[in-house]
Amino acid sequence: MINPHSKRISAEINIPGRKMDFGFNLAALPKYWYGNDAFKSTYMGALSCQFPEGERMFMDAVRDHQDKISDPRLLEQIKGFIKQEAMHGHEHSQFNKFLDTVGYPASKYEAFQKKERIWMRKVIPAKHMLAVTCALEHFTAIMAHQVLTNPEATEGMDEQFKELWKWHAIEETEHKAVAFDVYQEAVGSYWIRIFAMINITIMFTARTSFLQMIFLWKDGQLFKPSTWFSGFKFYFKKPGMVPSLWRDYIDYFRRDFHPWDHDNRELLDQWNEEHSNFKTI
Template identity: 65%
Template sequence: MNNSLEQAQQISASIDITGRKMEFDFEPGDIPRYWYGNNAFKSTFMNALSCLFPEGERMFMDAVRDNQQCVTDPQLLQQIKGFIKQEAIHGHEHAQYNDFLKRWQYPIDKIMNFEKKEKVWLKKWLSPARRLAMTCALEHFTAIMAHQVLTNPDFTEGMHPQFKEMWRWHAIEETEHKAVAYDVYQQAVGSYWLRIYTMLVVTVMFCFRTSLFQAIFLWKDGQLFNPKVWWHGVKFYFLKPGLVRNIWSDYLDYFRRDFHPWMHDNRELLQQWEAEGQKYKAV
């Protein structure tokens, strides 16, 4: 945490959110099954994350739309438009990524059907405020994990270049719009207790869902009961790159009453990515 709440709010108001049309063409003959350092655990973990995104992004867009009538700030309304554009493109690109995974006989269609039915159920039975609280929690997860993708060389070491490019782009945009849902929540709902209660529930469900999908992939590969694979998992989470160890402090910051996503000020990553001359079409 390196900014006060007031500074973080000022930064948030200054961020321009650009919809970028990207095209990641996966060349099947060039990508091995374990595209992440020839490591079954790490590859299936990232594949499982990707399966959460298409329907998850739709839920995020719906939750923000269903609460934006409470927003009067013109800058935030403009940021909502950029947020929706980015999330729509994320869903599209990850749907293509997930389709690519079918070549390894993973049950992607069944997983996506389950995800779709769950999101329909959530929209039917949960209030707009609760769905927005879920969105804030999940956006915090994606933001702190995105920071690892962009700043921890151990995290992307060994990734196949095509997948690395895609995950870095996604991480940039998750960083760029990390405060939009939160700012809408603060204006439309504002409840601290709903926010932290929802984070506790989301933490359990997010970890369970990711682990379940990963277990399905490992089972299909005949690797689910391989001790070596699970030792790689321990190293991934706690040693190198140490995902859980490195995001733990940032995760806990969410439970502060005065939390704001831009208290974690990493705008320089956005500037660096743009300076690298990334090719995209603004939409």
């Protein structure tokens, strides 16, 4: 059974659609905007490339189950979730224009992913698409926690982009349980959820790495030992990605897991205090 305390927290979370417009000054940005580091900058670029279409897929998956939801609070949270993901897609598209201008095939990849999304919606059952969404939302939530709590995760980022990633991380935290709560009410199968997570762990890691390899290859950085040394530190040197994330990742495999078992509401309060004058949509 899902932890009732976590479910209560989930119902309490407000999910506002914030109107954001970072208006990046792309011409002023260095190619390696993240600590002047080719590996870290291309890793984040590879993630960003996948966001606009990936987030459209999440919105579709949740919308496709809306009619099975009767809880008015969850229905209200679904509206916030959709607004937030739409805005993420919009702002990351701006970031992806930057990737195009520095010579990466970001738009080409987005066009491919759009076709893939439309095809997947036709051939994959909706409950599996929702399970995939829950798995990816877990990934984004645990990575977002690192962005917000581990100073090394954002150290050296260009200030314009740092704000984008922090805002995205906050909203991923706010809505981390929406797809999951919809899944529990509309589908509920433990094994479909776990199957999707195993699948996504392989696919998401492989796809991100593949995109990143293309970027590094285009830059002539792929075969440099310094690139791989930086990659090794990024993934494995404490508090790198693997040591920081694996425990939170593994929790997803518990039968009674709920995203708000990782209670990090204080991060939302803190950010909201510092950014109280945003416009809503």
